[in-house]
Amino acid sequence: MDTGTHLVMGIALGGLATLDPLVANSSYTATAVMIGTVLGSQAPDIDTVLKMRNNAVYIRNHRGITHSIPFVLLWPILITAAASFIFPEANMLHTWIWTFLAVFLHVFVDIFNAYGTQAIRPLSSRWVALGIINTFDPFIFGVHIAGLILWAFGLPPGPTFIMVYIILIGYYLARILEHRSIKALVREKIPDARRIILSPTMRYHKWKIAVTTGDKYYVAIADNREITILDTFERHPLPDSPVLDAALKDVNLSAFVSFSPVYRWEISYEQEMFTVRFIDLRYRSRGRYPFVAIVHLDDQLNILNSFTGWVFTEEKLQKKLNVITG
Known part of the structure; x- marks a missing residue:
């Protein structure tokens, strides 16, 4: 929290x-x-x-x-x-x-x-x-604030917060049932789903969804129990690549991999520089995937710069990497 x-x-x-x-x-x-x-x-x-x-x-x-x-x-x-x-x-x-x-x-x-x-x-x-x-969670925060206000107006704190926590136990149980229900709907939509990761939002009936199958990643959203697939990516295993091996030694990329359970990767070469980019699929926002890790390497596979974290525009990412683009 x-x-x-x-x-x-x-x-x-x-x-x-x-x-x-x-x-x-x-x-x-x-x-x-x-x-x-x-x-x-x-x-x-x-x-x-x-x-x-x-x-x-x-x-x-x-x-x-x-x-x-x-x-x-x-x-x-x-x-x-x-x-x-x-x-x-x-x-x-x-x-x-x-x-x-x-x-x-x-x-x-x-x-x-x-x-x-x-x-x-x-x-x-x-x-x-x-x-x-x-x-x-606005509801959890709001119920606590309501309890504190009632306490400030003279209600005994013990019984007041017993009631607060009874309400919150009911709320958690309702969220658990909603979570299970959304997972069941995802399995109906994507029968070959191997792993389903749900990320709740501040809206009660809205969930972000990342699904792993044998050969694809699906990024979707559930809104009022309606599942909409937003993006589909081919699932490729990490290659046996000297470039990738060198990049994974970087502290930023290794931290990303240790934390993120579902991501896709890209390796490109331009302007005499390798770019290795890993993209977490759980946090899609406004058509972008803001949680990334990126490593730049030269032709000898020396790491030039790297970054991991949340960025919402490519321009901000390049500034963080201190890369001058023409």
Whole structure:
């Protein structure tokens, strides 16, 4: 989920904690718990700072180890230990419990996004991405805001947020059923589908779709349960090519391949330069595929420049690559 949604979830969980008698009867514990749930709701995303380094490091590591099983256990310990110095009178066990719930909830809801997390590390480095909830879901954010407003107007936070989470459980179940229904419709449309990847949008009944068959990729959209195929690409295995072998050693392209589950590739040669381009098929937007990796190599297969990330025009891509076009 986005930072704002994680934040309101942390505050809401702090309000829900008032149902705990040890929290409700101690202002020190209540304050420590609120700080713990707010910090716990944000802690796994500390790896966002990696974007300041470069896109390759960010793509390879964001929602990686900081969302893993060891860190789900570590974050509450660190936050509770810090709280114990500021509020020594607070009940640290209950501070830890509610902080742990905040961290766990953060990672749990991220699993439902199309981006996903490596939540089961170190058991597996596989990305868990269910593709059921958009990174920013207006309904989820709005229900939390409504609960916070009701709290501000004097309603007791515990019962208020119990109702909020009952509503959200129902919403998640409805989204799961919608997800399954859309997959079934895709299989009817493309019977030989081997893999179907759905990416939710901010509209409830609109989904982006990428399908892999034995010999083709299909890019489609579902809108009000109507499946429309937008693009079809021939599926070609990666060739045994010295150019490709050299390009895959580049940090940007290797990061892209480690993250993207469905992509097509292109190799071209012009102006005494090889261009290797990989294009993720999940994020079609306005007729373009903005998430790409591109590597330029000279005749001796030395890497001249490279890039991976989101770009929406070829001009911006060339600027990022520092390529002067005539």
